Amino acid sequence: MQKFRNTILCGDCIEILRQAPAAFADLIFADPPFNIGYQYDRYRDKVEKNNYIAWTRDWMSACLDVLKPDGSFYIAIGDDYAAHVRIIGDELGLTLRNWIIWHYTFGQQTRSKFARAHTHIFYFVKNPKQFTFHDWAVRVPSERQLVYNDKRAQSCGKMPDDVWNTYARVCGTFKERQGWHPCQMPELLLARIIAASSNPGDVVLDPFIGSGTTAAAALQMGRNYCGIDISEQYVENTRKRLDELKKQPKTPQGLSMHELLELKRLLFEISRPLEDYKTCEKLAEILCRQFAIRMNSDKPYDRETILPLLQDLNPWRGRK
Numbered sequence: 001m002q003k004f005r006n007t008i009l010c011g012d013c014i015e016i017l018r019q020a021p022a023a024f025a026d027l028i029f030a031d032p033p034f035n036i037g038y039q040y041d042r043y044r045d046k047v048e049k050n051n052y053i054a055w056t057r058d059w060m061s062a063c064l065d066v067l068k069p070d071g072s073f074y075i076a077i078g079d080d081y082a083a084h085v086r087i088i089g090d091e092l093g094l095t096l097r098n099w100i101i102w103h104y105t106f107g108q109q110t111r112s113k114f115a116r117a118h119t120h121i122f123y124f125v126k127n128p129k130q131f132t133f134h135d136w137a138v139r140v141p142s143e144r145q146l147v148y149n150d151k152r153a154q155s156c157g158k159m160p161d162d163v164w165n166t167y168a169r170v171c172g173t174f175k176e177r178q179g180w181h182p183c184q185m186p187e188l189l190l191a192r193i194i195a196a197s198s199n200p201g202d203v204v205l206d207p208f209i210g211s212g213t214t215a216a217a218a219l220q221m222g223r224n225y226c227g228i229d230i231s232e233q234y235v236e237n238t239r240k241r242l243d244e245l246k247k248q249p250k251t252p253q254g255l256s257m258h259e260l261l262e263l264k265r266l267l268f269e270i271s272r273p274l275e276d277y278k279t280c281e282k283l284a285e286i287l288c289r290q291f292a293i294r295m296n297s298d299k300p301y302d303r304e305t306i307l308p309l310l311q312d313l314n315p316w317r318g319r320k
Contacts, residue, residue: 004020004205005224006224007226008209008228008238014062017207023066027132028073028204029074029194029204035049053084062207070125071126072123072126073089076102076121077120093126094126104117104169133197134196134197135196140157140270145286156293185214190213190217191217191221201223204218204223208229210238212242220260222258245257255309278307
């Protein structure tokens with residue numbers, strides 16, 4: 001099983017996954033081609049409808065075979081085939097826990113119909129009675145906490161709803177953008193999924209690794225990763241991306257890659273100007289408390305540790 005741990009494999013995901021001797025993945029995130037005409041390095045994303053649906057069933061089935069009994073399976077898909085993915089999931093015996101809408105800015109502008117500005121993300125589990133889900137890892141401060149100082153607010157924050165409108169598409173001007181791939185998921189969105197549905201040391205599989213974002217987020221969060229792609233170029237560039245991440249030193253405050261990524265995600269989800277944390281003691285206190293809840297450890301996080309990091313972690317930095 002070592003072949004599928006902390007590795008990026010080149011080839012057809014169906015063929016590769018069918019070589020696995022046993023289920024090894026605790027969490028699967030799949031962002032397959034949407035069959036809408038993109039030209040990838042080794043694949044033209046436009047095939048006959050029935051062939052695409054049959055192929056979707058085949059790769060979902062191959063993924064299901066390597067998903068552990070208590071594993072979770074997230075699939076991002078566009079409008080054209082979202083209903084088919086939902087039905088195939090049901091036919092394969094998966095249980096749908098959420099039909100998430102990722103609503104983003106910088107949507108695709110159109111003239112003859114309403115502009116498309118969302119992607120569907122299906123959250124399936126293999127066993128509806130046994131699965132990993134950490135609510136504390138994804139809770140966010142509520143407006144009752146941040147604005148109204150309402151004593152009825154839960155001090156641990158509220159659960160996000162199933163419309164995710166926090167994360168923008170990764171555009172060409174963003175610092176995060178990997179220029180060698182036409183489509184890229186936001187790292188912070190993947191961090192939310194990995195935080196909620198896996199544990200440190202688990203294996204996170206992405207059968208269409210593309211720009212490498214799933215593996216990059218998993219690595220930073222202390223998970224093992226397995227990525228597959230048919231493109232030699234994407235595989236090689238993903239490996240280079242991961243090698244660069246592994247070289248990152250700890251901060252002067254001693255925070256790990258995992259802590260830094262989670263702090264950045266929290267800043268993005270609270271969405272307040274950085275200066276407010278310096279001028280508003282209450283807001284800084286909420287940030288530190290929510291961060292400690294997310295990290296779920298006995299390690300204390302205070303203003304002296306957190307505030308000096310905010311500028312470098314600014315999630316909007318490098319965007320135009």
